[in-house]
Amino acid sequence: MNEATIQSAGLDDGDVEGRTAALRLTGLHKQFGTKTAVDHVDLVVPQGSFFGLVGPNGAGKTTLLSMAVGLLRPDAGDSRVFGAGVWTDPAEAKALTGVLPDGLSMPERLTGRELLTFIGELRGINAGVLAGRVQELLDVMELGSAERTLVVDYSTGMRKKIGLATALLHGPRLLVLDEPFEAVDPVSAAALKAILNGFVAGGGSVVLSSHVMPLVEQLCDTVAIMARGQVVAAGPLGQVRGDATLEQTFVRLVGGDEHARKGLSWLAS
Amino acid sequence: MAGVLIRMKLAVIKNSMTGGRAAWMLVGAVFGLLFAAATIGLTLADGPHRSVVGDLLACVFVMWTLGWLIGPLWGGSAVLRADHFALLPVPRRKLAVGLLAAAFVGITTAVTAIGFLALVTYGARQGVVPALVAVPAAALQLVFVVLLSRVAYGLFGMVAASRAGAAITGVLFAAMLVLTQSGWMIVVAIMYSDILTTGFSSSMTTTLRAIPSSWGVVAVDAAGRGDWPLAIGAPAGLAVLCGLLLLIWSAELGNPRRARVTIRGSENHLPAHGGPLSGPTTAIVRKELRTWWRDPLRTTTAVVPIVWALGTVLLPLTFDARVLLPWAGPALALFAITSACNLYSQDGTALWQTLTIGTERADVRGRQWAYLIVFGPLAIALSVGFTWWSGYTWAWPWVAALVPALLGGGAGLIVYSSVFGLVPGPDAHKRPSNPLERADTTGQSTVLFWVGLLPAVPAVAVVLLGERLDLPWLTWVGLPVSVVTGVLVGRLLGSLAIGRLTSHGPDLLHTMRSGRPTAAARKAGAPKKGGLVAGLYWTFGPILLLPQGLIPLVFILTGVDAKSWFLAMYLPPAYGVTVAVTSMLGGLYLLARALRTTVNDRAEAASA
Structure with a gap:
């Protein structure tokens, strides 16, 4: 990889191609006790891009995305959605964003339809429009068959889907998704991919985190690699991976552990 | 197998002996030892006739057994659970025996073993042979209660996730609270009755002795009479029962991943909305009402204050006193505050939805309205019904002055404490099958029990003034004053909660x-000590203040002669008053210290 790739989506202050960035993170920093979870990260997600954030477990992806959307207060730094500060103008930023966090609860004792309806009402969506959207989302996510099941009894994949549905309900311009494909079956994953690709084709921007490299290679046009709380590479997919696959680039940058490759002594033939 | 499991359990106990937990274990052990000593003391007492002692001892053993049945439901899951070992290639029976052996290692079992020594001392008073019969009988009795507790917990686990199970949990929890706080009323009642001289009725005696926990007493009595078939038969029966329980238990261990009871949502249609039901706040109200209806943890939260209020006001009926009846409604309104003081923690990280949508105001107000809808009508109905039942017409203005202020103030206090004093617990989606797993809010609840009374002070003052000046119309002014106070306090505290939620969401x-247990374990050092000390303050403060202070003082001043465990009552009146007042002051001091320690700890934890 050359030097230019590492910086391409990084610190440039001007907006990308003259347009306001969909998401601009400036110097975001978070410390938990003595551990630095996110270390002064700058990142720009251009409008209309499908942005993949990859990194090993514990790299700080979830912490970074939580701070980016206003679910975790940063120790330092700023996050702007289409120019609206997440911490200074939260109402505007929140109206533009759809979020799917990883592993958080939802109002658990509602059915999928009830959850979407209440969220829609809280978002101030007109009742007539809302009913149609809810039905369409339930159909697309194939959650209609579990009509009477409460969210607390949903499988992991169903939880992802209902979470994504709540993120899409109000027609956001930016989607921030933390591990959206984890534990989702291949059929549902295909449906989700179609939805996300359609969203980007319609001018929306998506940021998703994942540690499944082939998936990110298949979906995203822009990527950033995180390790130990820092962004070690960012830019268009082709530039970041160069001639190798994303996985090879990733392992080279993140540095796999020697022990992990050796295997277990008593299992070797 | 058994050896490994015992070492494992000891390691877990050692690692969990931290902070508040250690304090509670210590307090529990002390109370258990006191109860054990009282059990033994009962068999050595000179007073009552021997047959009466047998009956009383059987009664006490029933209480021990009930404690073993209820204790685990209260204290949460067992240290070592069978499903931890489900994948090990070990036969179920062997696993059951191993877990049973591990179950005997523990403070509760040791304390119970000491308590059951009472059977031996009871036998010794009848001769050497009955004492010898008592030894294996007491041992079997111990095995019996431990096994019974395990089996009951397993069976209970099957229904606990359902709403009925959650309601039962609430009833048991509230019953324990009522007994520990007001159980002295029963002791007073027994002392006033003539049971101690005449003994129980014969049918009562027969029934009591048919309960397996009494079979040890039956065997000892039979040995004393020389009735050998019964002296051998009763322990043998106990042994057979233990065998059966072991079989049931090992069968239960086989299918740990039982399908749990699933609570279903509504039919295939949209929840009603639009018209008067539109708007964010009503959306939250309807969401909250569904949650109150469907979440087992909320069911428990709702049932505890109801049963506590009913239990507390009905208990004095055991000695035919109706004096507490009118206060059922106020008691419910007050205790509901302590029960619902951690609403946001119950819903856990679902808060992200509120934060990403930015509906903090609607969320807090909606929860307040839902709280009033859940508890308000019931508190009012109980007030009207029970005051009417009591026949105390003087009580009406008082009740009317209390209920609205307590309800309105409560609606404010619950959201205030849920936001400012949030205690993290297991996350909402990680506790689908156990309403017993929840955050420990003992500290908050104790504070709120007293603070919750404050909103009623202005209205009560008005009624008091009316009574003093003998102006009936003025006593009824308490009602509007109470309504106004309730609305104001509810709105004010709600606004504070909204502000805090918006700024600190x-x-x-x-x-x-x-902040779940994993993180709590990491926070080693100072807070642990604070938790331990605060736990002791919270335990002994109220004891000194009420049963050792206020109550004996009232008894001395009104001339009631009931000694029970009231230290001051054993002294000459002059000294008694001094002791009671000192005790009250000491209790107040301890409560103040407890409050300070808890608040400081929380502040430290928040700033850390």
Whole structure:
């Protein structure tokens, strides 16, 4: 990889191609006790891009995305959605964003339809429009068959889907998704991919985190690699991976552990 | 197998002996030892006739057994659970025996073993042979209660996730609270009755002795009479029962991943909305009402204050006193505050939805309205019904002055404490099958029990003034004053909660994300000590203040002669008053210290 790739989506202050960035993170920093979870990260997600954030477990992806959307207060730094500060103008930023966090609860004792309806009402969506959207989302996510099941009894994949549905309900311009494909079956994953690709084709921007490299290679046009709380590479997919696959680039940058490759002594033939 | 499991359990106990937990274990052990000593003391007492002692001892053994049945439901899951070992290639029977052996290692079992020594001392008073019969009988009795507790917990686990199970949990929990706080009323009642001289009725005696926990007493009595078939038969029966329980238990261990009871949502249609039901706040109200209806933890939260209020006001009926009846409604309104003081923690990280949509105001107001809808009508109905039942017409203005202020103030206090004093617990989606797993809010609840009374002070003052000046119309002014206070306090505290939630929402979310037991374990050092000390303050403060202070003082001043465990009652009146007043002051001091320690700890934890 050359030097230019590492910086391409990084610190440039001007907006990308003259347009306001969909998401601009400036110097975001978070410390938990003595551990630095996110270390002064700058990142720009251009409008209309499908942005993949990859990194090993514990790299700080979830912490970074939580701070980016206003679910975790940063120790330092700023996050702007289409120019609206997440911490200074939260109402505007929140109206533009759809979020799917990883592993958080939802109002658990509602059915999928009830959850979407209440969220829609809280978002101030007109009742007539809302009913149609809810039905369409339930159909697309194939959650209609579990009509009477409460969210607390949903499988992991169903939880992802209902979470994504709540993120899409109000027609956001930016989607921030933390591990959206984890534990989702291949059929549902295909449906989700179609939805996300359609969203980007319609001018929306998506940021998703994942540690499944082939998936990110298949979906995203822009990527950033995180390790130990820092962004070690960012830019268009082709530039970041160069001639190798994303996985090879990733392992080279993140540095796999020697022990992990050796295997277990008593299992070797 | 058994050896490994015992070492494992000891290691877990050692690692969990931290902070508040250690304090509670210590307090529990002390109370258990006191109860054990009282059990033995009962068999050595000179007073009552021997047959009466047998009956009383059987009664006490029933209480021990009930304690073993209820204790685990209260204290949460067992240290070592069978499903931890489900994948090991070990036969079920062997696993059951191993877990049983591990179950005998523990403070509760040791304390119970000491208590059951009472059977031996009881036998010794009848001769050498009955004492010898008592030894294996007491041992079997111990095995019996431990096994019974395990089996009952397993069976209970099957229904606990359902709403009925959650309601039962609430009833048991509230019953324990009522007995520990007001159980002295029963002791007073027994002392006033003539049971101690005449003994129980014969049918009562027969029934009592048919309960397996009494079979040890039956065997000892039979040995004393020389009735050998019964002296051998009763322990043998106990042994057979133990065998049966072991079989049931090992069968239960076989299918740990039982399908749990699933609570279903509504039919295939949209929840009603639009018209008067539109708007964000009503959306939250309807969401909250569904949650109150469907979440087993909320069911428990709702049932505890109801049963506590009913239990507390009905208990004095055991000695035919109706004096507490009118206060059922106020008691419910007050205790509901202590029960619902941690609403945001119950919903856990679902807070992210509120934060990403930015509906903090609607969320807080909606929860307040839902709280009033759940508890308000019931508190009013209980007030009207029970005051009417009591026949105390003087009580009406008092009740009317209390209920609205307590309800309105409560609606404010619950959201205030849920936001400012949030105690993280297991996250909402990680506790689908156990309403017993929840955050420990003992400290908050104790504070709120007293603070919750404050909103009623202005209205009560008005009624008091009316009574003093003998102006009936003025006593009824308490009602509007109470309504106004309730509305004001509810609105004010709600606004404070909204402000805090808006400014500190992400921090609260972070607390709930990270502040679960794993994070608590990491916070070693100072807070542990604070928790231990605060736990002791919270335990002994109320004891000194009420049963050792206020109550004996009232008894001395009104001339009631009931000694029970009231220290001051054993002294000459002059000294008694001094002791009671000192005790009250000491209790107040301890409560103040407890409050300070808890608040400081919380502040430290928040700033850390």
